[in-house]
Amino acid sequence: MTYEEAVETSETMKDLRNNWTQLLDRITKINRDCKHFGQKEPKFTFYDKMKDELDEQDKAWSLFDEFKSELEKFSVESWLTFRKKEYFKFQDFFIA
Numbered sequence: 001m002t003y004e005e006a007v008e009t010s011e012t013m014k015d016l017r018n019n020w021t022q023l024l025d026r027i028t029k030i031n032r033d034c035k036h037f038g039q040k041e042p043k044f045t046f047y048d049k050m051k052d053e054l055d056e057q058d059k060a061w062s063l064f065d066e067f068k069s070e071l072e073k074f075s076v077e078s079w080l081t082f083r084k085k086e087y088f089k090f091q092d093f094f095i096a
Helices: 003-036 047-075 079-095
Strands: none
């Protein structure tokens, strides 16, 4: 997978998370309405399985988002400044 494909997949995961949140809001409203009208709450067969899978993927892609964010911080610095700062950090690490 290329970096561009990973970025695209990460954005897709954000969209899926937003859609899932909207679906969860609808389910909550349906359950509340059923309770209000004295009806039995519906069973959502694949809800738990989908929730677990989405949570697992969301955790994995949130790590990529953190990586991408840190990488973008490095990309805005000039090479000379970056090289100087990182060299001294690296040197301090071995001296300490």
